[in-house]
Amino acid sequence: xxxxxxxxxxxxxxxxxxxxxxxxxxxxxxxxxxxxxxxxxxxxxxxxxxxxxxxxxxxxxxxxxxxxxxxxxxxxxxxxxxxxxxxxxxxxxxxxxxxxxxxxxxxxxxxxxxxxxxxxxxxxxxxxxxxxxxxxxxxxxxxxxxxxxxxxxxxxxxxxxxxxxxxxxxxxxxxxxxxxxxxxxxxxxxxxxxxxxxxxxxxxxxxxxxxxxxxxxxxxxxxxxxxxxxxxxxxxxxxxxxxxxxxxxxxxxxxxxxxxxxxxxxxxxxxxxxxxxxxxxxxxxxxxxxxxxxxxxxxxxxxxxxxx
Amino acid sequence: xxxxxxxxxxxxxxxxxxxxxxxxxxxxxxxxxxxxxxxxxxxxxxxxxxxxxxxxxxxxxxxxxxxxxxxxxxxxxxxxxxxxxxxxxxxxxxxxxxxxxxxxxxxxxxxxxxxxxxxxxxxxxxxxxxxxxxxxxxxxxxxxxxxxxxxxxxxxxxxxxxxxxxxxxxxxxxxxxxxxxxxxxxxxxxxxxxxxxxxxxxxxxxxxxxxxxxxxxxxxxxxxxxxxxxxxxxxxxxxxxxxxxxxxxxxxxxxxxxxxxxxxxxxxxxxxxxxxxxxxxxxxxxxxxxxxxxxxxxxxxxxxxxxxxxxxxxxxxxxxxxxxxxxxxxxxxxxxxxxxxxxxx
Amino acid sequence: xxxxxxxxxxxxxxxxxxxxxxxxxxxxxxxxxxxxxxxxxxxxxxxxxxxxxxxxxxxxxxxxxxxxxxxxxxxxxxxxxxxxxxxxxxxxxxxxxxxxxxxxxxxxxxxxxxxxxxxxxxxxxxxxxxxxxxxxxxxxxxxxxxxxxxxxxxxxxxxxxxxxxxxxxxxxxxxxxxxxxxxxxxxxxxxxxxxxxxxxxxxxxxxxxxxxxxxxxxxxxxxxxxxxxxxxxxxxxxxxxxxxxxxxxxxxxxxxxxxxxxxxxxxxxxxxxxxxxxxxxxxxxxxxxxx
Numbered sequence: 021x022x023x024x025x026x027x028x029x030x031x032x033x034x035x036x037x038x039x040x041x042x043x044x045x046x047x048x049x050x051x052x053x054x055x056x057x058x059x060x061x062x063x064x065x066x067x068x069x070x071x072x073x074x075x076x077x078x079x080x081x082x083x084x085x086x087x088x089x090x091x092x093x094x095x096x097x098x099x100x101x102x103x104x105x106x107x108x109x110x111x112x113x114x115x116x117x118x119x120x121x122x123x124x125x126x127x128x129x130x131x132x133x134x135x136x137x138x139x140x141x142x143x144x145x146x147x148x149x150x151x152x153x154x155x156x157x158x159x160x161x162x163x164x165x166x167x168x169x170x171x172x173x174x175x176x177x178x179x180x181x182x183x184x185x186x187x188x189x190x191x192x193x194x195x196x197x198x199x200x201x202x203x204x205x206x207x208x209x210x211x212x213x214x215x216x217x218x219x220x221x222x223x224x225x226x227x228x229x230x231x232x233x234x235x236x237x238x239x240x241x242x243x244x245x246x247x248x249x250x251x252x253x254x255x256x257x258x259x260x261x262x263x264x265x266x267x268x269x270x271x272x273x274x275x276x277x278x279x280x281x282x283x284x285x286x287x288x289x290x291x292x293x294x295x296x297x298x299x300x301x302x303x304x305x306x307x308x309x310x311x312x313x314x315x316x317x318x319x320x321x322x323x324x325x326x327x328x
Numbered sequence: 329x330x331x332x333x334x335x336x337x338x339x340x341x342x343x344x345x346x347x348x349x350x351x352x353x354x355x356x357x358x359x360x361x362x363x364x365x366x367x368x369x370x371x372x373x374x375x376x377x378x379x380x381x382x383x384x385x386x387x388x389x390x391x392x393x394x395x396x397x398x399x400x401x402x403x404x405x406x407x408x409x410x411x412x413x414x415x416x417x418x419x420x421x422x423x424x425x426x427x428x429x430x431x432x433x434x435x436x437x438x439x440x441x442x443x444x445x446x447x448x449x450x451x452x453x454x455x456x457x458x459x460x461x462x463x464x465x466x467x468x469x470x471x472x473x474x475x476x477x478x479x480x481x482x483x484x485x486x487x488x489x490x491x492x493x494x495x496x497x498x499x500x501x502x503x504x505x506x507x508x509x510x511x512x513x514x515x516x517x518x519x520x521x522x523x524x525x526x527x528x529x530x531x532x533x534x535x536x537x538x539x540x541x542x543x544x545x546x547x548x549x550x551x552x553x554x555x556x557x558x559x560x561x562x563x564x565x566x567x568x569x570x571x572x573x574x575x576x577x578x579x580x581x582x583x584x585x586x587x588x589x590x591x592x593x594x595x596x597x598x599x600x601x602x603x604x605x606x607x608x609x610x611x612x613x614x615x616x617x618x619x620x621x622x623x624x625x626x627x628x629x630x631x632x633x634x635x636x637x638x639x640x641x642x643x644x645x646x647x648x649x650x651x652x653x654x655x656x657x658x659x660x661x662x663x664x665x666x667x668x669x670x671x672x673x
Numbered sequence: 674x675x676x677x678x679x680x681x682x683x684x685x686x687x688x689x690x691x692x693x694x695x696x697x698x699x700x701x702x703x704x705x706x707x708x709x710x711x712x713x714x715x716x717x718x719x720x721x722x723x724x725x726x727x728x729x730x731x732x733x734x735x736x737x738x739x740x741x742x743x744x745x746x747x748x749x750x751x752x753x754x755x756x757x758x759x760x761x762x763x764x765x766x767x768x769x770x771x772x773x774x775x776x777x778x779x780x781x782x783x784x785x786x787x788x789x790x791x792x793x794x795x796x797x798x799x800x801x802x803x804x805x806x807x808x809x810x811x812x813x814x815x816x817x818x819x820x821x822x823x824x825x826x827x828x829x830x831x832x833x834x835x836x837x838x839x840x841x842x843x844x845x846x847x848x849x850x851x852x853x854x855x856x857x858x859x860x861x862x863x864x865x866x867x868x869x870x871x872x873x874x875x876x877x878x879x880x881x882x883x884x885x886x887x888x889x890x891x892x893x894x895x896x897x898x899x900x901x902x903x904x905x906x907x908x909x910x911x912x913x914x915x916x917x918x919x920x921x922x923x924x925x926x927x928x929x930x931x932x933x934x935x936x937x938x939x940x941x942x943x944x945x946x947x948x949x950x951x952x953x954x955x956x957x958x959x960x961x962x963x964x
Contacts, residue, residue, distance in 0.1 A: 056868055061775055068771040069783065071764045075836055076786050078812060079801035083793070121710075129707035136700045142951040144708075146944060149951070151715055152890055153943035155897035155917035156795075158936045161924070162718040165725055165933075169412035169433070172721055178412075186413045197714055204707075205890060209883045210848050212958065219697050229698035244848040251844055254791035260900045261795060268413045269398040269405075270363060278794030283399065285800065286532045287371055288560040297797040304792030305785045312781060403925045410927075428927055484908060486922040526825050527908045529918070536800075541824065542809040660926060668910045669742070 080301060086294035098284075098292035099299060103272045107280035107296070110191070114276065115256045118196040123249050126203025131237070133204075134211030135219065145208070148201050159197050160265025163190055186268030191276065194262040199252045206248030207241055214240055254304040361394040362593055362600060365415035367402035367489065367579070368532055369553050373616040374419070380608050381600055393596060401530055402489040409435075409584065416588050416597045419581045421489035423447070423642075424650040426582050435586025449578035450604035451618035454639055455497040457569040458538065458547040458554045465545045469571045470501040473546060474519045481544035482524055483534040485658050490531035492658055494548040496647060497575040499657070500640040504573055518667045539566070550577065552617035555633070576639040579618075719940070726933040734934050742910055743919060743935065750916040751942065753827065754895035757834035761891045762884055765842025772843070773850045787844065790837045795900030802833055803905040825907035830915065833901045838891030845887040846880060853879055882954055889950045896943050 056064065088095055098104060129148060133141060151159065166172050167184035177184060184190045218240060222232040238245070260278040267274045275283065277296055284293035366374060378395040385393045398405065398413070402421035409415045410432045420426055423441060426448075430436040441448045459467050465478055473480050483491040498520055499513060506512035526543060528534040531553055538547040539561050546569075549557070554568050581601050588594040603609050607625040614626030623631045640646065647653040657663045726734070737743060772784050790798060806813040806823040813823055823829050853876065861871040899917040907913040916939055923932035 055774065064767060065771050065775055065777055068764070068768045069779075072768060072783055072786060074812070075832070075839060076789055078805050079793070079798060079836070080786060080789055082801045082805055083797065125707060125710045128703040129711075132700060132704035132707055135697050136695055136704075138700075138704070142948060142955045145951045146948045147711060147715065149889060149893050149947045150719075150940070150944065153893035153896050153947065154719075154940065155899055155920060155936070157899050157917055157920055157924075158722065158897070158939075161932065161936075162722055164411045165721040165929070166718050169410070171411070172724075174412065183412070183414070185411065186408065193714070197718070200711070200714055201890075205886065206844065206848070209845055209886050210852060212882065213849055213852065213879070216695070216697060223696055223698075232697075233699070243851065247844050247848060251788060251791055251840065254788050258792045258794050264400075268408055269400050271397045271399075273396060278796065281794055282796050283371075285796075286368055286399075288556070294797075297793060300792050300794065300797075301789055304788050309785070312784075401925075407924065407927065432927070484922075487918075487925050525907065525909075527910075529903050529908065529921070533904070540804060541807040543807070543825070658926075660928065660931070665742075670911055 083294050083298050083301060086290055087298040089294075090291045094291050095295050098289075098295035101292070103275070104280060104292070104296055106272045107275050107277045108299070110188075110275070111257050111277040111300075113188070114192050114195050115253055117192045118199060118256050119249060119253045122196060122200050122252050123203045123245070125200065126205075126207055126248055126252075127245070129204040130207035130211050130241075131233075133208055134214075135216050148204050151197055151200050156198060156259065156261025157265060159262035160194050162197070163193050163266050167193075185266045186270075186274065188274075190266035191263055191274065194266045195256045195259055198259050198262050199256045202252035202255065203245065203248035206244050206251065210241055210244040211237075250304075257303060258300055361396070361591075362416045362596055363396045363398065363414060364417050364419060364600070365398045365405050365409055365413060366419040367405060367421045368399055368530060369421075369490075369550055369556070370419060370579070371397070371399050372556070373613065373618065376616070377604070377609065377612050380612060381603055384603060384608070385596065385599065388599075395600075401487065403487075409433075414587050414591070415584045416591060416593045417581065417583050417600055419579065419601075421577075421579050422492065422650060423449075423578065423580045424654050425489070426580055427650065429582075429584070433586065435584050436582055437585065440582045441580065443583070444581065444601060445605055446621050447578060448580045448582055449621075450581060450601070450609065451579065451613035451620055453551045453577045453579065453618055454574045454637070455493050455548060455571075455577065456551045456554050456574065457571060458535075458549050458557060458566050459545065459569055461565050461567060463567055463569065467546050467569055470498055470516075470573070471505070473498075474516065474523060478523055478546065479525055479544040480520065480523045480546055480548065481526060481528075481534050481538045482548040483531055484527040484529055485664050487529040488531055488534075490550050490553070491534075491548075492654075493550070493575055493577045495657060495664065496642070496653060497548075497571075497573075497640075500575055500644075500646060501571065501573040503646050514663070514667065517663070521668055551619070551634070555617040570635045570637050573638045573640065576641045578642070722933045722936055722940075725929055726937045728930040729934050733930075737931055737934055738938050742914070743916075743938075745911045746914045746916040746919050747939070747942070749827065749830065749913060750896055750939075753830040753834055753915075754892050757831050757838055757895050758888050758892035760831070760835050761838045761842045762888045765839055765887060765891075766846055766880070766884060768839075769843045769846035769850055773847060787840050790840055795837065795898065796904065798836055799833060799901035799904030802836060802901065803829070806832060806905065824905050825913070827913055829905040829907070830902055830913060833905050834895035834898060837898055837901060838895050841890035841894060842884070842887030845890065846883045849880060849883040882958060885950060885954050889947060893943060893947055896939065 055061070087098075099108075129144075132138075133145060154162075164171060164185050167177060167190060168174055169178065171185075173184075184193070218236050219232050222236045223229075227235070257276075258278060259276075260282070263276050264279060264282075267276065267279060269275060269279060269283075271283070277300055281293050281297045281300075284290075284296065364374060364378075374397055378397070382393050382395065385391060398408075398415070400408070402425050405413075406418070406420060406425035406428050409418060409429050418426055418429065418436075426436060426440060430438050430440055437443070444450070457467060459465070465472070465475075467473065467478065472478065482494045485491040485495045495517070498517060502513040502516040506516070526534075526537050528537055531550060534547060535549060535553060535557050537543050539557060547554070547557075551568075554566075558566055558568065581604065583594065583597045583601060585594065588597045604613070605621065607622075610620040610622050610625035611627060611630075614620045614623070614630040617633070619634050620626045620631075642653060643649050655662065729737070768783075768787065772780060772787075793801075803824050804810050806816075806829060808814065808817050808822065808824070810824070816823060821828070823832055857875050857879075858871050861875045862868075866874070897917060899915070899921070902915050903918060906915060906918075908915075908918060916935065920932045920935045920939075923929075923935060
């Protein structure tokens with residue numbers, strides 16, 4: 021199976037018997053056989069759009085509507101408030117620290133899981149999934165139980181005057197915990213789908229392990245990796261529950277953007293609260309714009325690979 | 329994919345290294361000159377008070393003082409201090425929350441409530457009803473809350489300090505009305521909770537449910553919260569109704585000596601809390617709808633906003649102080665749990 | 674390439690395969706690093722939780738876990754999460770398909786919006802959703818005359834959990850769909866398959882692992898969700914109270930042992946469910962061939 025394209029392993033191989041398996045039932049006007057009829061397409065698009073409208077777009081619109089309720093000056097003023105600026109800085113710093121580490125972990129875990137068979141693999145994948153199912157409240161509590169004053173490492177940290185929880189390290193740790201599965205989970209299905217054929221071919225042609233990884237595997241998974249990093253980043257910036265527990269909520273110092281949103285909202289300052297929230301949404305959308313630009317710029321290479 | 333190969337992995341590694349270095353180099357982010365860990369509804373009060381105190385401290389000692397604020401649910405804030413949040417002073421909703429700090433750490437002395445005047449409660453509040461404009465359901469007192477068709481909004485007493493005061497205020501009225509007949513009191517409280525369609529986790533959440541979502545006919549709220557909602561969300565839309573009997577809510581304050589000694593802030597922290605009892609502090613409290621201990625220090629028009637009513641204290645034999653009331657009413661398997669359990673359980 | 678022939682037919686060996694030799698390098702390095710990282714970040718801190726929960730006597734633990742209120746809350750959390758995950762698989766797959774295969778105005782905007790639930794703090798999502806679906810909100814107002822109440826009911830919990838889980842399904846299906854070889858669909862069509870047959874027998878099997886992964890992740894994420902749900906759930910004991918809220922309530926009483934005990938129960942249930950799904954996936958992968 022040294023197929024240049026990643027084979028779709030689960031699909032039945034078209035063979036002589038396939039003609040019988042798919043009795044011909046052609047009627048009506050001809051349309052390209054690998055897409056749906058125009059009405060079907062329209063219905064599917066309408067269904068997806070309606071669903072996204074109800075579940076995703078409506079909340080987004082309401083966030084922006086509230087944020088701009090006092091017009092643009094109020095919006096800008098809310099975002100340039102010193103406390104808001106400090107929250108924005110902290111949130112970006114936390115993302116810069118936690119996302120690359122989780123990306124590195126994701127690549128390593130996906131390589132081991134997708135390219136090798138080993139005992140306990142399903143168990144390992146399940147442990148990777150675990151942080152998703154852990155309530156953010158518990159995710160925060162976990163670090164308080166380890167690093168807090170009454171935690172396992174509390175006495176040691178206090179003796180050396182190191183502060184983990186209620187300071188930057190705790191916020192970063194909680195964020196990493198909550199976002200650890202993203203990149204791995206994005207890469208695993210794709211790398212499993214792609215199999216090991218490409219890498220084996222490269223190795224048999226004399227490439228080293230690292231060369232194979234940089235030049236064969238990474239290009240094959242780059243979009244999934246990018247998706248994973250984008251999601252990980254978005255979630256890292258938006259995390260509320262876990263960070264709320266370990267942050268200490270000191271205004272202007274350990275408040276991240278989501279916490280700042282809650283504070284402002286509780287002060288009946290709806291405009292400012294939603295302005296900061298909308299900025300989080302914009303940051304998430306901006307990363308997607310970046311992805312789109314990359315797609316356009318390097319679309320040729322992508323098409324060439326897909327054209328097999 | 330060319331760009332990907334050259335950009336991402338290198339950038340990833342570099343960012344990870346830089347990240348690790350920064351992580352290692354910043355063991356302490358928060359080293360507040362003075363950190364006041366408080367509960368949710370005091371934001372507006374302490375924003376003004378911190379400015380006033382900074383001016384006072386500058387005048388007294390010539391030093392600039394920076395005051396940092398942390399707000400959250402009263403219980404969660406107390407827990408954070410127990411777990412190592414380096415508060416210099418705590419200004420919380422319930423004495424029992426500061427008791428918890430004193431009990432679980434050695435940072436607050438056991439007799440903290442005797443260190444400042446008036447059981448360390450420089451201002452008080454009470455529980456009132458917020459109703460819609462014109463009071464369409466004609467709600468005057470606690471017995472009106474259980475009339476058919478009346479919906480009551482109150483937060484969950486298991487998660488909200490304010491909701492505990494609500495619960496106890498209702499209990500105080502029922503105890504008085506039914507002459508201490510425990511069965512009748514319980515029946516009233518149980519019926520009251522049957523009129524609650526939503527139990528928010530915090531006081532502000534309940535206010536939002538009542539005002540923005542249009543749910544319920546009456547909101548049980550802190551007096552200062554009710555006034556604030558009135559001001560922020562429209563005096564023409566809501567009215568405050570003061571019941572015949574309510575409870576004297578005493579938010580308490582304390583210096584976290586274990587932390588101030590380490591920070592060298594004991595003196596300024598003590599002065600910070602003492603100044604709350606000064607004419608300036610009392611006037612500010614009254615302006616922010618807290619009932620001051622010394623009404624003569626406050627502006628008369630501020631005092632005029634507080635109607636007189638019978639206020640039962642938590643130390644009344646009916647409740648026997650916070651530790652007892654907490655365990656009896658809100659503890660695991662306590663009265664609230666029993667009352668909200670479905671029949672047969 | 675490793676063939677199906679080498680697979681033992683003994684059921685145990687299928688569930689627990691031995692490590693098979695491979696020509697690819699880096700197994701020790703990557704697995705070692707991943708296990709180390711996961712151990713430090715996730716497993717060790719979780720061990721602290723188990724340690725704390727062990728502070729409860731077995732009787733107290735059992736009484737807490739089997740309390741009708743706990744069971745009701747677990748039922749709300751896991752039930753609503755399952756329903757939300759199913760909704761997400763259906764509409765998530767549809768969304769991914771439409772985004773990858775069709776070109777229409779506004780596609781890029783929709784593509785971008787899919788990640789919103791991650792970026793928006795959960796509390797903001799809860800506030801926005803409850804304001805939309807409350808009886809006086811724009812969407813809740815439309816549903817109210819039909820007798821459907823969303824906010825402050827079980828349905829509200831499902832809406833919030835659908836919101837936070839959707840990107841998981843879309844973003845796991847999307848890369849696989851983008852990578853899918855159209856040649857196979859062409860081959861099927863050439864051989865006379867109708868479009869529906871091609872979708873069902875060629876495309877769907879190829880997407881199945883990603884769909885299952887998406888389902889797993891959306892479900893897992895929903896079970897633990899707190900921030901968005903408490904704003905729209907109503908939080909009435911026995912009816913719309915979720916399990917994470919019970920944990921917060923225990924914490925409110927400084928009962929760390931009780932809180933961690935509930936966390937452990939949720940963790941164990943989630944772990945068993947996730948493991949079952951992952952084993953199912955590994956099994957179907959081996960049965961259908963491939964790695």
